[in-house]
Amino acid sequence: MLEAKQLTKKYNDATALNAVSFKVNPGDIFCLLGANGAGKTTTINLFLNFVEPSSGHALIADKDVSRESLETKKLLTYIPENLTLYPNLDGLENLDYFTGLAGKKYGSEELHNFLTQAGLQTDAHTKRVSAYSKGMRQKVGIALALAKDARVLLLDEPTSGLDPKASNEFSELLIALSKKGVATLMATHDLFRAKETGTHLGIMKEGNLVEMLTTDQINHTDLEKLYLKHMN
Amino acid sequence: MFTPARYEWILLLRDRWITILFILFFCVTLFAVLNGQEKVIERKTSITKVKEEAQLAELKYANDIDSLSRGLKTAPEPWLDPRSLSVYGQRAGRVVAMDAQPLALISTGQSDLYTHTVKPKLYGEANALGFSELSNPVQLMFGSFDLAFVCIYLLPLLVLAFSYNLLSADKESGVLRLTISQPISLYKWLFGKLVVRFVVLAAIIVTSIVISLLFADAAIGGEVGKLLLLVLAYTFFWFSVAFLVNLFGASSGTNAIALVSVWVVLVLLIPSFISQSANTLYPVPSRINMIHEYRVAEAESNKKASELLDGYLRDHPELASKDSTSKNQYSFWLKYFASVEVIQAAVEPVVSVYDEALEEQQQWVSQWRVLSPAVLLQNSFNELAGTSTAHYQAFRKQVVTFSEAWRSFFIPRMFRNESMKPEALKSLPQHTYTVTDVSTHFITDFIGMLVFVAIALSGSLLVHRRFVDTGLTTA
Numbered sequence: 001m002l003e004a005k006q007l008t009k010k011y012n013d014a015t016a017l018n019a020v021s022f023k024v025n026p027g028d029i030f031c032l033l034g035a036n037g038a039g040k041t042t043t044i045n046l047f048l049n050f051v052e053p054s055s056g057h058a059l060i061a062d063k064d065v066s067r068e069s070l071e072t073k074k075l076l077t078y079i080p081e082n083l084t085l086y087p088n089l090d091g092l093e094n095l096d097y098f099t100g101l102a103g104k105k106y107g108s109e110e111l112h113n114f115l116t117q118a119g120l121q122t123d124a125h126t127k128r129v130s131a132y133s134k135g136m137r138q139k140v141g142i143a144l145a146l147a148k149d150a151r152v153l154l155l156d157e158p159t160s161g162l163d164p165k166a167s168n169e170f171s172e173l174l175i176a177l178s179k180k181g182v183a184t185l186m187a188t189h190d191l192f193r194a195k196e197t198g199t200h201l202g203i204m205k206e207g208n209l210v211e212m213l214t215t216d217q218i219n220h221t222d223l224e225k226l227y228l229k230h231m232n
Numbered sequence: 233m234f235t236p237a238r239y240e241w242i243l244l245l246r247d248r249w250i251t252i253l254f255i256l257f258f259c260v261t262l263f264a265v266l267n268g269q270e271k272v273i274e275r276k277t278s279i280t281k282v283k284e285e286a287q288l289a290e291l292k293y294a295n296d297i298d299s300l301s302r303g304l305k306t307a308p309e310p311w312l313d314p315r316s317l318s319v320y321g322q323r324a325g326r327v328v329a330m331d332a333q334p335l336a337l338i339s340t341g342q343s344d345l346y347t348h349t350v351k352p353k354l355y356g357e358a359n360a361l362g363f364s365e366l367s368n369p370v371q372l373m374f375g376s377f378d379l380a381f382v383c384i385y386l387l388p389l390l391v392l393a394f395s396y397n398l399l400s401a402d403k404e405s406g407v408l409r410l411t412i413s414q415p416i417s418l419y420k421w422l423f424g425k426l427v428v429r430f431v432v433l434a435a436i437i438v439t440s441i442v443i444s445l446l447f448a449d450a451a452i453g454g455e456v457g458k459l460l461l462l463v464l465a466y467t468f469f470w471f472s473v474a475f476l477v478n479l480f481g482a483s484s485g486t487n488a489i490a491l492v493s494v495w496v497v498l499v500l501l502i503p504s505f506i507s508q509s510a511n512t513l514y515p516v517p518s519r520i521n522m523i524h525e526y527r528v529a530e531a532e533s534n535k536k537a538s539e540l541l542d543g544y545l546r547d548h549p550e551l552a553s554k555d556s557t558s559k560n561q562y563s564f565w566l567k568y569f570a571s572v573e574v575i576q577a578a579v580e581p582v583v584s585v586y587d588e589a590l591e592e593q594q595q596w597v598s599q600w601r602v603l604s605p606a607v608l609l610q611n612s613f614n615e616l617a618g619t620s621t622a623h624y625q626a627f628r629k630q631v632v633t634f635s636e637a638w639r640s641f642f643i644p645r646m647f648r649n650e651s652m653k654p655e656a657l658k659s660l661p662q663h664t665y666t667v668t669d670v671s672t673h674f675i676t677d678f679i680g681m682l683v684f685v686a687i688a689l690s691g692s693l694l695v696h697r698r699f700v701d702t703g704l705t706t707a
Binding site for chain 1: 234235236239242243246247405406407409410411412413414415416417421
């Protein structure tokens with residue numbers, strides 16, 4: 001569903017991403033781990049076509065995102081570290097707006113259902129987003145994925161700054177989506193959450209993907225050791 | 233309604249921007265229109281007063297002539313006797329007035345530089361000297377707080393305040409990342425926002441202007457339609473510039489500085505450059521110099537009045553009386569009329585230089601007005617208001633023509649040593665101000681405005697191509 005082929009991004013002489021290759025199949029949750037500047041966000045930006053690769057390819061459903069940007073964006077939902085919505089619209093209106101941009105049209109009841117499925121309490125649906133916590137905004141992002149019927153989720157440190165309960169709820173939502181066949185690529189610093197939620201792990205260092213493994217191959221302690229080994 | 237457009241409208245409403253903008257623009261427009269109306273009323277009052285005074289004088293003279301002809305009244309001193317053509321021709325002159333056009337209140341134009349009433353008389357300084365403005369009129373083209381000022385100067389600033397952060401606000405808040413992760417062309421999405429804002433502002437502009445004009449009792453007709461078309465095209469041009477600048481992906485602060493710079497160049501610097509260059513390339517002669525030339529010629533001609541009269545009669549044998557001029561009651565004036573031609577001939581080169589310079593200045597301005605949409609709009613505003621330099625030039629020509637007609641009525645009769653009779657009053661020349669001989673440039677100005685819009689939008693397409701590499705989305 002989602003594939004990086006020798007994906008490289010250079011800014012002048014600096015290499016942000018160096019020939020990275022991996023594949024995320026439907027139902028997989030691929031967690032990218034690494035220090036700041038390791039290339040996690042660059043990888044996600046390349047799949048969003050926010051930046052163009054210097055070489056290599058980012059593919060979604062076998063389509064090159066830099067060539068068929070609009071087509072691939074129909075298939076994905078992106079949730080950044082700090083999902084910002086229009087503060088003067090309520091959750092329902094924001095969902096209606098962004099699904100409208102994605103070319104989908106739903107009635108009010110359906111939009112309420114998406115928000116409820118994403119775990120947002122009913123009384124919050126019609127409250128202005130300016131009063132939302134980060135966790136609530138992330139849930140609107142998940143509702144957007146549901147409404148778009150997204151086949152790919154691109155998450156850039158989505159649980160950063162969330163309290164453990166909200167973080168756990170978010171993980172459960174991701175697992176629920178993966179069971180529906182959604183392929184997820186998540187950049188995170190949270191080793192514990194990556195191990196608990198993900199199906200695959202990739203450790204990045206200075207633009208290189210230095211380790212790839214499945215979560216059932218390793219326990220929490222060994223993951224931490226492995227991670228620190230690469231960071232040193 | 234298309235979802236993004238509907239939400240753009242909802243967001244605008246919730247920002248209270250629209251309400252503030254509407255109130256602000258409406259108040260400013262109304263104030264400007266009422267200000268313009270006050271000037272027009274002042275002008276109309278002044279014209280009416282002068283005309284009434286002239287009519288009263290004419291009526292009095294007609295009555296006096298009638299009474300004196302029937303011997304019902306004792307003849308006054310010769311220099312006060314209305315039967316004397318020299319007295320009537322000088323004191324009962326008709327008023328040549330430049331009546332205000334229906335939309336005169338929208339633009340002061342040249343109206344605060346020139347007089348709107350001239351009373352051509354039988355003798356005195358050349359009429360052309362009496363009302364010609366000898367400073368560069370283009371320099372004084374802008375300034376009054378009228379509808380033209382509001383639309384040309386303030387409206388672009390409102391547009392810029394309304395659109396400088398069209399894209400940058402979403403970028404800075406972070407919501408742009410979610411927006412452009414959707415399968416929609418950023419160019420189309422942003423253009424959609426621009427169109428919504430334009431439509432909203434257009435509705436505010438049309439409502440404010442129409443209500444203000446109705447409030448000021450101005451005639452709402454085809455000319456107002458032209459006015460609105462021009463203003464809306466001008467507004468859309470400024471939105472297009474804001475659109476172009478936003479596409480560079482800079483911060484709101486940078487956008488604001490860039491847009492204000494464009495405003496300064498197009499609204500202040502280019503008109504100023506056109507004005508200054510017109511003045512430098514085609515300078516008009518000094519008014520003092522012109523009057524000096526006139527006075528010198530007048531003094532010279534007075535010294536040799538008799539010789540001049542002989543020469544004048546040689547040139548105009550049809551005026552020569554069979555009687556000796558010494559018996560003519562107007563002998564003094566006949567010498568004067570002879571000298572007038574000499575004086576006019578003496579000042580003619582200076583007046584010609586002035587006329588030519590003014591004409592060339594106007595051609596220069598007309599030619600280079602395409603450099604700025606502000607000048608295009610000002611030009612059309614003045615033309616629609618009937619306050620353009622061309623209108624005043626046409627009026628000046630009408631005054632000169634009427635003045636000649638007035639003298640031509642009296643002078644031959646004076647040479648024939650006739651008196652003013654009641655029946656002659658009906659055949660006195662009359663004047664009605666017309667604007668038919670003034671060419672207007674509405675269509676070319678409107679097309680010019682659309683060309684500016686096309687340039688801005690073409691620029692935006694070019695900028696859009698390098699959009700991804702600006703770092704806009706990753707910032």
